[in-house]
Amino acid sequence: MATDAQADQPARGERRWQDALRSGLRCLAAGLPDEAISVLDEASSLWPDHLPILQSLAAAHLRAGHASDALTVFANILATNPRDAQALHGKGLALHLLEDRENALNAFRYAVTAQPHAWRSLQSIADITPREEERLDAIARAARLLCHLCEDPAVQPILFVRCMNALLDAGRDENAVGFVRQNFARFEDQSTAYACLARACYETGDYRAALEHRQNSLVFSAPGAAKISPRPQFKPDAAIAALLKVFAIFQASGVTPFLAAGTLLGFHRNGGPLVYDRDVDIGVLSSPGTAPDIYRILREDPGLMLARRARPNDQYFALNVDGTGVDVFIYEQREDKLHCGLGSLPGDIAWRFSAFGLKKAVYGGRTWTVPDNPDRYLAETYGPGWRTPDRAFASVLSSPALFSTDPYARAYYALIRAETSRRIGDVEKARRLLQQSPLPVLLPQINEDTA
Structure with a gap:
């Protein structure tokens, strides 16, 4: 006859794996994937085939950058259920980290087939496919799916933010404004709703309303949300590596990029990137009849990822290259001036410069392409005091080159x-x-x- 201690063993075992799973999820939520892996491995040893444990363990490996380990766990899940959409999506993410774009795309496509509401997989398809038609279709379908999901009275508030962003990604800016207004009370709080309304209004060109709503967002923000962690420190060596990578991609396509804006300021004044910079800036010259197809080059390269809102005729592209932000500006020739900007709507941030050519210059032992009169370019961008460091200067606010903004x-x-x-x-x-x-x-x- 079983003793009380023997009868209690299964209950103790169940509590152990439950405690380990909860601890692992807490570590994931705290941004500690390696610690999560340790306790989730323990949970998995106690119940090897438990789906929530395996999904959490695979997610922890992904966040820790262990793509191969994550792929192994996802394969275990899919061996039991080949149509598990969450595991298929995770498999796609792991394959993409392993630079296997085509098989990653196939995993995302299969996830959408297995689960028609898999909007995350649609967005991942849009992020990495080199095929323009597939990219635009995935962006549009994700927006429609999210709109449909938001009709559910029990939907989580975060989905309204995702839906607003998806509408903007799809170029449905006016619809995004209407969506936020219609569902204003269903957002997590008034601050979030006003912030979303501000962004949507900005994208329609209603800058006055955007400013008003953004200020309202701050008025309604919770005092406890005032502080955030500083952004990761800008790393000059990583910035140079990102520059070299993007330069090589452009040059392989016959395009000559050049150091621009704050990046040129740092190299020309100090010999390297500004230590307090936010990103690196790259320019490309464009003239009538010789406009390079920057959008296609960026979209087709497997090592780069376009923002979903990016479109072929854009003059500005924001990238993340191995953890470093990279801004690509197309300087368009108009009569005897060069124009560049952040958007195409009238009044958006834009700059106008005296026309310039390009030349070679050596900084930090490397040869770079720069404007042929860098002193004049920097004076037009930052004013006559450009040689004096000023980390609070913002070219979107105070540049002498701002034009029709x-x-x-x-x-x-x-x-x-x-x-x-x-x-x-x-x-x-x-x-x-x-x-x-x-x-x-x-x-x-x-x-x-x-x-």
Whole structure:
């Protein structure tokens, strides 16, 4: 006859794997994937075929960058259920990390076949496919699916943010504004809803409304949400590696890129990237009849990923290259000037420069392509004091080259940049950014402190 201790053994075993799973999920939520792997391995040893444990373990390996280990766990799940859409999606992510684009795409495609509501897999298809028709179709389908899912009264509030972003990705900017207004009370809170409405209004060119809604978002933000972690420190060596990688991609397609904006400022003044920079800037010259197809080059390269909102005629592309932000600007010739900007709508942030050619220059022992009169270019971008470091200077706010830019668009950027600086604790930079706004803007805890 079993003793009480023997009868209690299964219950203790169940508690152990449950405790290990909960601990692993807490580690994942805290951004500690390696710690999560340790406890989830223990949970898996206690119940080897338990799907939630395996899914969590695979996710932990992905976040830790262990793509091969993640792929092994996903394969175990799919051996039992080949149509598990979550595992298929994870398999696609792991294969993409392993630089196997075509098989990653096949995994995402199969996930969509297995689960028609797999909007994440559709968005991943859009992110990595080299085929333009498939990219646009996936973006549009993801937006429609998310709109449909948001009709469910029990849907999680975060899905409304995802849906708004998907509508913008699909170029349905007016629909995004209407969606946020219609579902305003269903967002997580008023601050989030106003922030989404601000972004959607900006993308329609209603910069005044965008600024108003962004300020409302800050008014309704919870005091406990004021601080965020500083962005990862800008690494000059990684920045140079990203520059070399993108330069090589362009040059292989017959395009000559050049150091631009803050990156040229750092190299020309200091011999290398600015240590306080946010990203690296690359320029490409374009003239009538000789416009390079930058969009196609970026889309087709397996090592790069376009923003879903990017389109063929864009003049600006934001990339993430091995953890470093890279901004690519197309400088378009118009009569005797060169124009570049962040968007195509009237009033969006744009700059106009004196026409220039290109030349070679040596910085830090490497030869780079730069504007043929870098001093003039930098003076037009940053003003006559460009030789004096000023980490709070923002070319979207104060550049002498700004051209036909709506003051509300500039004020919107001033508020966004100042808010980010305040939330990471850089109050002085936040004040300096607000001072560059062409219009009065209110940022709680900054304006009051200054008054």
